[in-house]
Amino acid sequence: MTDRQLVDLAFQMLKRSYVPYSHFPVGAALECADGTVFTGCNVENAAYGSTICAERTALVKAVSEGRRDNFVRLAVVGTGTDYCWPCGSCRQMLYEFAPDLEVLVARGDGDFVKLPLAKLLPYGFGPKDLSIHP
Ligand code: THU
DSSP, rough: OOOHHHHHHHHHHHGGOTTTOOOOEEEHHHHHHHHOOEEEBBOOOOOOOGGHHHHHHHHHHHHHHHHHHHHHEEEEEEESSSSOOHHHHHHHHHHOOOOEEEEEEEEETTTTTEEEEEHSTTOOOOOOGSSSSS
């Protein structure tokens, strides 16, 4: 799958976003090494802090289906004029399972940039930093 195809899968998720509060839909697509893709969208809540981002939706879908340690690429897309940068919580959650992940960050016109998660979250804290590994 090309980078563009993964970004397009993330774009297709915008219509699934539940965003009555922010009106800011986000879509994501997380690819495993074997080509399996788990998609996600943001799902908001009247208790605002209970909202889950699109990237974490995709990640927890994957992990809950038994996939853990073989994620290679993630696409995240928004509808704005700026690139839809992953929030800190999503960077941290992704780092747990895929510190070597490549991240494709798109904006509403379809343009995207590609950069490693390690650049988005330098010196990240992960399982390696605990004496007890998962
Ligand atoms: N959002 C995401 O889905 N991913 C991010 O990384 C940044 C923020 C969502 C959460 C909320 O529904 C909306 O964007 C506005 O913050």
